[in-house]
Amino acid sequence: MTASQNTPLLSVIMPVHNGMETLERAVRSVQAQSFADWELLVVNDCSTDGSRDAVAAWAAADPRIRPLRTTENRGPGAARNLGLRSARGQFIAYLDCDDEYDPQYLEHVARLRDKGDVLVFEYDFGLDRRRNLHRRASAEHAPSLCILPAAGCKILAPGATK
Secondary structure, eight states, rough: EEEEEEOOSEEEEEEEESSHHHHHHHHHHHHHHHOOOOEEEEOOOOSSSSSHHHHHHHHHOTTTTEEOOOSSOHHHHHHHHHHHOOSSSSSSEEOOOOEEEETTHHHHHHHHHHOOOOEEEEEEEOOOTTTEEEEOOOOOSOOOOEEEEEOEEEOOTTTTTO
């Protein structure tokens, strides 16, 4: 998001509850995006592990990061809803605090944004340094497109355009 721009193209919503162990990797994966017109809303759902302070420090260094917090622990759905209500972007993307984005992920989303009402992308699975399984949203594979007409959802094959 540029200084003269109040509305980013994409808002990334990330719910967090005691996710300090994986949170930095997730946040850094958004900051490392080749597409820079985003805001990251990190919604702290009453964490007790230092997540809130870490996000505040990252937000102080990067104005595209917006820390939010719930008043009581209500789970990731409520945290996502708070993020959705606070989002300024024209489009919404989600990232859990224990996942990460491929570096071109948001660029891919931005490029395909007019191809359907909902875009569904694949996740790759990998191991982190501690050999814990984690998911990575990848732009390496063509997405499936989910177009939501009034009659329902039509799933198109990877690489399809209509």
